[in-house]
Amino acid sequence: MLLVPLVLIGCSSVGSIAGAVVGAATGGATTNPVVGYAVGIGTKVLVDQLVFYIGRRRQQGEQDEIAAQVGALPIGVSAPWKIDHDIPIGNEHGDMTVVRQIDSPLATCREVVFTVVDGHAADSPRGVFVTTACQQGPRWKWAQAEPATARWGFLQ
Amino acid sequence: MAAITEVGRGSGWLRIGVAAGLLGLGGCSSVLTEGSSATAGIAGAGLANAITKNGAVTAGIGLGVLAATSAGVKYLEKRVHGAEQDEIARAAGPLGEGEVAPWQVRHDIPIEEEEGGQVTVARSIVAGDLSCKEIVFSVDPSDPARGRAFYTAFVCRDGARWKWASAEPATERWGSLQ
Structure with missing residues (x-):
């Protein structure tokens, strides 16, 4: 089962x-x-x-993979990212660029633009996305909070 | 499919036990949704079965009750979670960039943990007569050793109130969210 x-x-x-x-x-x-x-x-x-x-857990693995690089990457510089799942389905990759640092008294966060390519064929599905990551102790973690409940719609 | 039918036979129940162990890691809200709906569905099916001996009708009524209860619990969850968003937005509204305020939420219906932390404004966004703020907030654990978690979101002024304004993720990124 x-x-x-x-x-x-x-x-x-x-x-x-x-x-x-x-x-x-x-x-x-x-x-x-x-x-x-x-x-x-x-x-x-x-x-x-x-x-x-x-x-x-699989989605978190991908988020952690991108967020982990956010701290080390200078602003404006592109770097590749990829996720290799234990079960080799949906192994995605792409490029990521830190576009902005968000300094605040609570935490240091960064805004990152990243591409996601699902597969290695010329016509593999791809997309461009923006998210944030914040420093939590020694690590960087995906920080984008949930949508407003008024926008949950079919998500729930 | 063959692997699934295994469950119905004696040894399969052990594997259900393993799956049940994972329930604890799955977040309580989905258990609440499914648990309440399933119980109501079973009760509905039981009632229907007392009236009709037709198994298909029984199952149909049970599934109808299941769907209705599931919708009710989701509505409740949305309302309770909306209260937490409103509370953070309310705390962030009067803040200028770099100012910090505490936030705390107490739920009338205890289906989510009572949480609290701090919130600060990282950036003000003014577009015409629309006023929004990018916020960074912490969710502080009851056990300080676990470390604080930080998140970012947007709030916008809606009349006299400030409301959570982050839109949903792109549908391509819904993944297991749905």
Whole structure:
């Protein structure tokens, strides 16, 4: 079971599929649809949590990879970045440039413009993004806070 | 798919236990969402089953209740989190660049941790009659040994109040957010 979410990473319906399969199997075994439904939903909850957890960890890995370079990079200089996931799906890379330092009494932060290329083909999907990173002790961490709740929309 | 069906057979329950262990790392809000919805869905399905012996109808009613409850919990989460954003924006509003103020949020409904920290204004942005500020804020842990976390955001004046103004990430960057 643990392998399935890993392979289908990013597929948020894995939990529903697992829930449906287990629920149907249990319902068939007990002939009670409520028991089947309950077991099915329970399975969906567990598998969903696992998929989301793995997805978040992978995204955090990519954020950490970019943020780690922010502190060492002089302002205005470009450098490449890349992430090699343990599971080699969605290994992205690109360039990053620190464009501004945000000095404040609380922390030193920097604004960074970065490109993301998914793959190495000429027509690989790519994008340009802007974010911030702040120094937290010896490390630099991704610092862009969440959107205003009024803009959550389909994100939630 | 073969691997999934394994779960339904005896030894698979051990693996569910492993997955359950990861729940603790998954953040409580999603457990709250799914847990409440699932419980309501199961209760709905149970009620429906008492009325009808048709399994498909039972499952349909259960799923309907599940969806409705899930929407309700998400609304609640959004409101509680909006209160925290409002509190930081309120603290940041009167500040000039480089000034620091504390912020603290206490929730009426305890589904998020009561957090606090400091906020400062890094930059003022004036565009016509719109007034915004780029802020740096800290979230201070209850255990100081864990170190403070720093984040950046935007707040804008909306009438007499200051409101959180950071827009959502580009849809290409939603990843596992959704």
